Amino acid sequence: MKNGLEIARKKREEMKAAGLKIERLDPIEKSIRNPKSLRMAINAKCWDCVGAGYDPNPRKLIRKCACGKQCPLWPVRPYQKKDEEDQG
Helix, strand or coil, rough: CCCCCHHHHHHHHHHHHHCCCCCCHHHHHHHHHHCCHHHHHHHHHHHHCCCCCCCCCHHHHHHCCCCCCCCCCHHCEEEECCHHHHHC
16 A cells, blocks of 8 residues: 555656656745645745745744744644654
8 A cells, every 4th residue: 555655756757757847836836826725824924934945944943933822823833743753
């Protein structure tokens, strides 16, 4: 049984073999393309808040968000799972 990552990798290889261009979007572009997605809007805002890709590792900055509980999106920010594992 294949997991989602294996399926995505296979699809990417098929697209590459077919000569299709693989488009990589930042979270803001993804949110614009899917304006009804609350999760994508939150991801885009957090990504924008930490510098919109200026840093090569924005996930770490979002995980360790300096705003803390002052930000209304802090409890639902992306990339928290690794932080919870580090504490356990």
